[in-house]
Amino acid sequence: MDITAMAVRDAYRITPRRLPDHRGEFFEAVRREALEAVTGHPFVVRQVNYSVSRRHTLRGIHGTTLPPGQAKLVTCVSGAVLDVVVDLRAGSPTFGRFDVTRQDGESGISVYLADGLGHAFLALTDDVRMAYLCSEEYVPGTMVDIDALDPDLALPWPSGPEVIRSAKDAAAPRLADALHRLPTYEQCLAAYGRTPARDGGQR
Structure with missing residues (x-):
């Protein structure tokens, strides 16, 4: 697989090398040692989640x-x-910055997000199924929600029909109004035994 740094520091795009034959295809989605070599810290899975979404769901x-x-x-x-x-x-040096990846069931592309990074997606088709491997179990009260339509972020969602959102997501604050709830860059680095002086940018 190829693991490449994204525009957001500590986020990585993982593109598998697909092996087709007369039966179909096989590929490795991720290797623990390869991911750790790039990120500089282990990724231990403690919870696995799935979501199913209709087209236009955000x-x-x-x-x-x-x-x-x-x-x-x-x-x-x-x-x-x-x-x-x-x-x-x-x-963070890339605070408020974003990066976009088209993912689909055929490509096998994955995205790794370190602690403190936010995630959103728009379903481009019906019957979208997303798998989330998580390093920690869900703890009530620790979630941070930001409005995916925040005009200050200006995320590049395609124009078209009105998106489908949960009431919680639709009521989420803009980034500028949620600063008191956000983790700091230093906290996130400390979780991996790093400091700003030792960080040295994207690995």
Whole structure:
């Protein structure tokens, strides 16, 4: 697989090398050692989630406070989505920056998000199924929700029919109004035994 750094620091796009034959295809979605070599820290899965969405469904932006935080490996296993990572870490060099990945069930592309990064996606087809491998179990009260339609973020959602959102996502605050809830960049680095002086930018 190829693991490449994204425009948001500590987010990575994982593109598998697909092996086709007369039966279909096989590929490795991720290797623990390969991912750790790039990120500089282990990724241990403690919870696995799935979501099923209709076309035009917009989920997110979702993140977590620290501690405990929650790193994620997100994959579209059916259908197609426009997947977005947003840096929600106050004080980060890429705070408020985003990057976009088209994911679908055919490509096997995944996105890894470290603690403190936010995630959102728009379902481009019906019967979208997303898999989330999470480094921590869900802890009530630690979720951070940001409005995915925040005009200050200006995320590049395609124009078209009105999106379908949960009441919670539709009521989420803009990024500027949620600063008191956001984890700091220093907190997130400390969770991995790093400091700003030792960080040195994207690995």
